[in-house]
Amino acid sequence: MKLFAELFTRLDQTTKTLAKLDALLEYFEKAPDKDKLWAIAILSHRRPKRAVNINYIKEWACELSGLPYWLFEESYHVAGDLGETIALILPDPETRTDHSLTYWIDFISSLADLDEAGRKEQLTQAWLSLSTTERFVFNKLMMGAFRMGVSQKLMVRALSMHTGIEENILAHRLMGHWWPDYTTFEELILSEEKAEDDSRPYPFYLAYALDDPHEIGDPDHWMAERKWDGIRGQVIVRNDKLYVWSRGEELVTDKYPEYEIFRDQLPNGTVLDGEILPFKDEQPLPFNVLQTRIGRKNVTPAILKKAPVAFIAYDLLEWEGEDVRQWQKARAIGANNSRGPYRRRFAHFRAGGVCYLGGAGRRAGYVT
Incomplete structure (x- = not known):
């Protein structure tokens, strides 16, 4: 934990x-592989679930510190962070331990199996064996609220420097469903012979500001594209199965049964990047129509009728099982270097109430 707490402080x-x-x-150079894996998980928004009720945590912290509850609440109000407040008011540690990050995450998970008295005893012992910074990190992990001031992209860059593996390859390996308890650093990051995961999406490429717009070519060759008011997503068809991912790396296949037709219409080994869009009578609908479907566990026939969706495809990322992202980039580069404006070709497919618009060329920051 000491090494991870030092990382937190530096960041x-x-x-x-x-x-x-x-x-x-x-x-990454100093930590053991299992701790590296947990750090990667935490920095990619895979955090352990909260195992102890917040009110109990406050109560036990007050009891251990000797502060009256009203003074604790005032301190919390000033500090603005519960984990930090508790770390600061607790007495000095009675013993010092040098347990790993993995040990403490396993410890936090084990609290869920204890009764209230057992949780209190274990938590008190943990607090009294950690430094102030380590307590702060421990508290944030325990309460399921841990965040670091660093982007996942920067973490991937550091991991690339550590392993010598290209950033785009690492970013792809970190997508999808994985958890440190069920894999290893070797299997997830280093191994080239990875177990196939048919549902694994590609990293979502997001827009970014340009310092100099002319760096992408002659403005006479640019094309404007409509900003669709939907949810970014990927449609994946592999081994006769359909997967739909949102930009937040949430598997949302069940929420959009209209897309089942893609399993029959698209060949295996196809991945499309695009927009999940409310769509009816050949027209896009307001985003608030789509919001009526977001967060619902069950999508009823009434909802399907009221808020039908289409998929507006931006890019083809995989074709016949082959990663074609570089192929798309090459086409975009060729288009930018052509003499005349690049006219993008669209395919229009409609069946079963699903509208699919496809176009190639917008990839890796290139505008065509």
Whole structure:
């Protein structure tokens, strides 16, 4: 935990990208593989679930610190962070331990199996064996609220420097459903012979601001594209199965049964990147129509009728099982270097109430 707490402190105390990158790289160089894997999971928004009720945590912290509850609440109000408040008010540690990050995450998970008295005893012992910074990190992990001031993209860059593996390959390996309890650093990151995961999506490429718009070519060759008001998603067809992913790396196949037709219409080994869009009578609908479907566990026939969806495809990412992202990029580069405006070709497919618009050429920041 000491090494991870030091990483947290270094990341928290700087806004400089290179300093953050150095801190991450040093952690990956020093940490054992299992701790690296947990750090990667935490930085890619895979955090352990909260195992102890927040009110109990407050009560036990007050009891251990000797503070009256009203003073604790006032301190919390000033500090603005519950985990930090508890870390600061607790007495000095009675013993010091050097357990790993993995040990403490397993410890947090084990609290769920204990009764209230057992949780209190174990939590008190943990607090009294950690430094102030370690307690802060431990508290945030325990309460399911841990965040670090670093992007996943920067973490992947540091991991690439550590392993020598290209960033785009690592980003793809970190997509989809995985959890440190069921894999290893070797299997997830280093192994080239990975077990196939038919549902695995590709990293979502997001728009970014350009310092100089002319760096992407002659403005006479640009094309404007409509900003669709939907949800970014990927449609995957592999081994006769359909998977639909949202940009937040949530598998949402069951929420959009209209897309089942893609399983029959698209060949195996196809991945499309695009927009999940409310769509009816050949027209897009307002986003608030789509919101009536978001968050629902069951999509009823009434909802399907009221808020039908289409999929507007931006890019073809995989074809016949082959990653064609570089092929798309090559086409975009060729288009930007052509003499005349690049006229994108659209295919229009409609069946079973699903509208699919496909176009190639917008990839890796290129505008065509």
